[in-house]
Amino acid sequence: MAIQRLLIANRGEIAVRIIRAARELGIHTIAAHSSADKASLAVRLADEAVEIGPAQAAKSYLNPAAILAAAQATHADAVHPGYGFLAENAAFARAVVEAGLVFVGPDAATIEQMGDKAQARATAQAAGVPVVPGSAGVLRDLAAAERAAEAMGYPLMIKAAAGGGGKGIRVVADAAEFAAAFQAAQREGLGSFGDDGMYLERFIARARHIEVQILGDGHRAVHCFERECSLQRRRQKVFEEAPSPVLDHATRTRLCASAVALAEAVHYRGAGTLEYLYDEASGEFFFIEMNTRIQVEHPITEMVTGVDLLREMLNIAGGAPLSLQQADIHLNGAAIECRINAEDPFNGFAPNIGTISALQWPGGPGVRIDSMLYQGYTVPPFYDSMLAKIIVHDESRPAALRRLQRALQETDIGGLKTTLPLHLALLGSADVHAADYHTGWLEQWLADNPPAA
């Protein structure tokens, strides 16, 4: 049954985005918010608001009992988790359904299956989706490891099977280095995890992060092409574009088809993203993980395909079949998203909070703003630093880059420091214009070009 009353269990710009999509569908919106978010834009825009706890996320946005109580009290019939917080918490998804409500997302079992990296990798392999080549099973014996390395080829990575936090990892360029590196990694594994079991994985020196947006209704899935999110700082995406500027038609077709195959193999329901590493040198792509939720960078996909992903999510969750056939979805032009964070790029990206004293968003053709800001709003210190996403769309990548520069120059956010100047500086980089980057590029560029006021 179509959703009538939707509780939004999130905050910030994604809560605003969900409210907009729901209101366009005639759904009554209920913003669940912490005490620190009473004055948020989501609360202002929603039909109704309900407080779920104090400022600390652990006691509000991460508190399933408080959210379920709020849903019952406001007679909600569905819960949208947004991204982050409880969006990929299978126990929460299950609790929502057990309370008789619709969870806007996949089944709890699907979240579990794709949330476990080893299980997701096995599921991908079973669906014929390439994963980063690695050794089968745990290696402890040097001679056996050398044979496995020879079979896999170099460069490769040695990783502690029980590893984490970067411990017990060695990158090996060729066979001559292997034995010493393997033994060193074993010693480190033993010291850090009490286990000298190792496995080998292909090392991709200049990996690009490319991800495919999919939609499924539990029976059928379609893709909405890919996004490239290689510009990252501390593993956080900073600047994203759609489509990827480096895929040729044949590779794009194979990549997107593999994502649909995997989505259909798990009978995926809702919006999801399959993340891949792309090795530009060899033209190979490898599945790394799936996000079983809407993503921050979804607007660039909406811009290049014309598909409203949030609307589709809500319709599917309400029980409707996918409204789209694959042949209906076309790539049109290029879109770019810049994340505007409350961080000072001239001071080590220190968090910056304050009250928005002036606010001028860009306008004109092909510009979209997804933001939680309004003039006079005081940014709370308790949550993520992302304030806004500036998104542009144009007929081609070069045109979109020019439009982005124009849009960023029109933007004025007063009262606190943001990463806006970082994005303007990035547009001065020849590598960005040539799309000649990889996941390590931005940190290297920042080291080589320290932002100066």
Add this chain to the structure above:
Amino acid sequence: MATIDIISPLPGTFYRKSAPDAPPFAEVGDTIAAGAVIGLVEVMKQYSELAADDGGKIMAFHIEDGDAVEAGQVVAVLEV
């Protein structure tokens, strides 16, 4: 007997421990040196150490572990 307030320069969430299962940086009754860390303030998922400018004996914490703190708020009181 003089007392000095240790004030958080930042708003955010105050923690008395470096990790949920770690011991507190300092307890009431402890004598600490100038520059000693007494807690962390989390602002937008980044952590800053809160240190005492002067040495002394901790008389009280006014903000508990995991509680919200405002910029300028007294976190702890030292007897110097």
